[in-house]
Amino acid sequence: MPGNSFGQSFKITTWGESHGPALGVVIDGCPPRIPLNESYIQDALDKRRPGKGGVAETTRKEPDKVHILSGVFEGFTTGTPISLIIYNKDAKSSAYDSLKDVFRPGHGDLTYYEKYGIRDHRGGGRASGRETAARVAAGAVAQAILDKFGIEVISYTVALGGVVAQKRELSFIDQNYFFAPDPDVVDKMEQRVKEVRSSGDSIGGVVETIAKGVPAGLGEPVFDKLDAELAKAIMSIGAVKAVEIGAGVKASSMLGSEHNDEITPDGFLSNNAGGILAGISNGDDIVVRAHVKPIASISKEQKTIDIEGRATTITVGGRHDASAIPRIVPVCQAMVRLVIVDHLLRQFGQVIDWRLRDRG
């Protein structure tokens, strides 16, 4: 009943605080004989590294160097737990001393204290976005399995601070700092970030994820539906406030005759379902959107209370990000990877490996 694990067949357990000595993840249930090494995982981690663009991000540098401590032998997974660790290099918690007795609005400071009755004030502790590094590392291991099935998972920014992408040029995503799929909006996004940042404020955005090549038949009715699991996975990311599948919010104002995806021998004529019918994948692209709130750390003065419940104000100093979006893109990708692999293994069991053996 504690909540630091995700998945049933491909089960990950993450641990570590933002300012402790290290953070990591244990992956239990990875099939054997999947090729895996540190650089494959490192590539995924590098994608989320802050400070890349210099525009929207803090100057804090996190090398996020991953180490494999178990579960891999001579370049292949063995079927035993894979333990990944990332040491925290730049963990000056003294910067947070002024926050020791006061709760930041929009953060988990207050609720963690309400729940646990103890205050680890160092940079958000376990509630820090830094926790997601472990998710991204685990997601890379998941992708190593998806590679065998030809499944691809792509995440990108479709809105940032009200600037909305109109195109879906997936090849352009990795060519811009915002992971936007539309060359026409990058300048506007950068402009918006600068504006907001200079006013000491912050913005949110929308991240879309698409999974291609997922076979029909994944998902477990009636509660562990594929869309239900995706919703949980995405909503478990710190700043997400809404999750959409396929047509999403728009579905509620459509007619049945508009929304239903007609079926032909060559496939569906539309994809309002987002690749999922009655909680089970239908073979079409899976489409999930995450609506992300603005970063809670702003340098404008806000009302709050201290640990004794007395009224006070707070101005969160430091050079914080104006938007979490570029960092959340790889996290959305990781969570969708984890959900799909988990359901692949729920469906196929460890024989997944035997099937690969049979194939070649």
Add this chain to the structure above:
Amino acid sequence: MPGNSFGQSFKITTWGESHGPALGVVIDGCPPRIPLNESYIQDALDKRRPGKGGVAETTRKEPDKVHILSGVFEGFTTGTPISLIIYNKDAKSSAYDSLKDVFRPGHGDLTYYEKYGIRDHRGGGRASGRETAARVAAGAVAQAILDKFGIEVISYTVALGGVVAQKRELSFIDQNYFFAPDPDVVDKMEQRVKEVRSSGDSIGGVVETIAKGVPAGLGEPVFDKLDAELAKAIMSIGAVKAVEIGAGVKASSMLGSEHNDEITPDGFLSNNAGGILAGISNGDDIVVRAHVKPIASISKEQKTIDIEGRATTITVGGRHDASAIPRIVPVCQAMVRLVIVDHLLRQFGQVIDWRLRDRG
């Protein structure tokens, strides 16, 4: 790894097909000495009964009479599993014979067949909305526990086929067929339903749920966050395509200074968080919205394929609902009840009962 259970401490397992002899739910983990009887559960079921309004619903009558088969002794729960059963009275599956070899667009017919390799064509089988009767019954048992804590969960329709409620008059909800909280929209909603219905089409809508009195501290970081679990719970309802918490979709275009809920000794000054910070309840009202797609069964002709993969067309006859909304309102309520009780018990264990004993 099968998916017919929900919850960890208050665990429910539902079973039954729409046209089998019965359906039901087993509740494992209900604390002992909670007052419970059949009429308390029946009241919740009656709320979802179709045919009440005569406007939007099918003429099929389901008495949905619930029976308690175990776990209750002399009017109180005993701590052992509570088995609830509802017999299907009106289960003429012959009406579905024409669907035997063809997949209805927008339904789970195709994906269930892809997953299980077997076709139970009788009215949607397990994927039928009828399955939710078991959820509502279980939700009533959950409420019997919430009653002890003074927690109230209210669901209502905030949009139907594009007609949007502007007010939140909670006292009005039970006074209209649509469970709308705004007296000014009821006529428009009825008009919209009639229109759509007469054209053989269908509409969706938006259901909002509010939970009052939830203590701060519920929710298990980092994956089993309260909002993540709510998202899963709500998305597991058949027709839901998007879930919002608090400000939801709007959060993605707000500024940090707008979105952050400032804190005072008397509570939060706003509730964009929807009562949840960093996945843990903050003591404020919990607010969840479900976006529901239009009903998939429409009498307009649609393209589809048969069980051999050949192109064909389908017109789903019968007197179907134009909208699932009035039926989904109590289901959203039930799912939120289940999530909150589950997290109460994760937090407090079975001693929850001992505390009650101590109170007198």
Add this chain to the structure above:
Amino acid sequence: MPGNSFGQSFKITTWGESHGPALGVVIDGCPPRIPLNESYIQDALDKRRPGKGGVAETTRKEPDKVHILSGVFEGFTTGTPISLIIYNKDAKSSAYDSLKDVFRPGHGDLTYYEKYGIRDHRGGGRASGRETAARVAAGAVAQAILDKFGIEVISYTVALGGVVAQKRELSFIDQNYFFAPDPDVVDKMEQRVKEVRSSGDSIGGVVETIAKGVPAGLGEPVFDKLDAELAKAIMSIGAVKAVEIGAGVKASSMLGSEHNDEITPDGFLSNNAGGILAGISNGDDIVVRAHVKPIASISKEQKTIDIEGRATTITVGGRHDASAIPRIVPVCQAMVRLVIVDHLLRQFGQVIDWRLRDRG
């Protein structure tokens, strides 16, 4: 965290008290397209019916007629939950009125009251051996799957009240009331039962279970080892006080050179391991033994306390069994069936069914 479910991939949840209206089980995770009907399950239940022999059993007659309420369509499983119900016909709880305020030694009366703070005194309530009928029914469904793999699970009595079987004539098991595999001990067992019964006392015994045809590779290190899961499964049966695998207790006084099972291209030269090495099946017969305590209900006077904690004495009247052994034999068989099927599905997933399809 409640405890009425067993298994992960083939998950059963049992419910029902001995003197309630019914008891049953919901099976979630049964693969689709397994042939199944009520008479197949009924056969397993009939084996545990009391009163067959007239020697050791109570005169209470339980028809234990099973009904399938869901999950089976036209003679085959569909992949959806299978709900089985058995109505209690002969449930005169008034016979237990005298026990209302007193705790029977050796029973769960006291501990259930300590745990739940409520007393359901009707014949043991949920702690009654009657609960195992649901296990046996679920075990039969498990066997329907094992049939496809050519796996056979056989249970028999190897000791009763100190009378020990020397032979393992498996064909003889069903030819005697005690399910003993040794024709030479049946008369002695019957004699022993009569003796003990006439003195108002009771006896225990030992049940051995052998599983033939289990493929190598089942079991999940390091905690969900196949032997660990079998130990839990068997120890969860009410009266069991010890569980042995293979050489079992004897292993602790053997030499390594005696105990190790040498390996040849044709298989192992001995089976001290009981078919399991490092928690994983090795392809040899799996061998498990359960040591069962004497039935706690005896007509001799015993010291006890009442619900107020005051000293008193009790004489449990009625015509109770002298030994639970003949009833526990099918329960051991059921539990081993459940463990093996669960691990088959953990290993192979739901594709287990697709493999069958491929085979023809």
Add this chain to the structure above:
Amino acid sequence: MPGNSFGQSFKITTWGESHGPALGVVIDGCPPRIPLNESYIQDALDKRRPGKGGVAETTRKEPDKVHILSGVFEGFTTGTPISLIIYNKDAKSSAYDSLKDVFRPGHGDLTYYEKYGIRDHRGGGRASGRETAARVAAGAVAQAILDKFGIEVISYTVALGGVVAQKRELSFIDQNYFFAPDPDVVDKMEQRVKEVRSSGDSIGGVVETIAKGVPAGLGEPVFDKLDAELAKAIMSIGAVKAVEIGAGVKASSMLGSEHNDEITPDGFLSNNAGGILAGISNGDDIVVRAHVKPIASISKEQKTIDIEGRATTITVGGRHDASAIPRIVPVCQAMVRLVIVDHLLRQFGQVIDWRLRDRG
């Protein structure tokens, strides 16, 4: 469905191979504000260190220095996951090169290969007894919680290679290398070990564990009974072949009038139940016994097969232990600690901590 986690409310996940860079455990669910530091855990680990006595153990030195990587802040647990790591210092896997293509009898070599299709031949890999270091470390954290409840868990050797302890002098346990509770058998045990060792053979034994101060009411009927969970926990230790609760094996040949523990206002008159009735603790001492097979690595020649299935022989060289018993004693203790804490938290939830707060 992978198997490297144990517990539901106090959930541990262990990882690491005997000859990898490190091994460890992640503990999820530890209540907040429990005093904890590395030296407390180190004490428990030191108890299992080999080479202490010089009699029965290998000369391999494992410092087993534990590091806390998360979940503890300023000397107290925070409620977040506790990650413990032990680096492997002495991991010369080259010593195992000769075993690369051959399966050792009595070990998991063959079954791991059957299951995973890959061979990590370095010293048993994940199946090595070294894995239990993580269990002992986690058990120490569990004990930090049990300390708050005044619960004590003591393990000791009651038989070694046929030499059986007659006394239970618990104060003597830590005064002898074998953890025997009987001063009169230590010399005989030592003699037995020397004998067996010089002949290149090995022996097993019996470890008994007693838990004092466990409150009545723990255990979750009907499958997660306290004795069922203990049986799984103990049987999951590598070399264990049988588990007994209370009277255990003897129960099967006792009369009901002998076995039943009579109840008085001052407690039970005997403890054949081993502190558990109907799967729920009764407040008396919990008593569990583990029967341990002889160590499988012996220097006598044995028949086996190689990775191609061809007949061969093997002589396992090196200076192996003659008995695993002294090492298994702290592991049994750890597993019983884990089961009890898990059930305490299942019963009391995280409020366990609030209760402590209330107390002082």
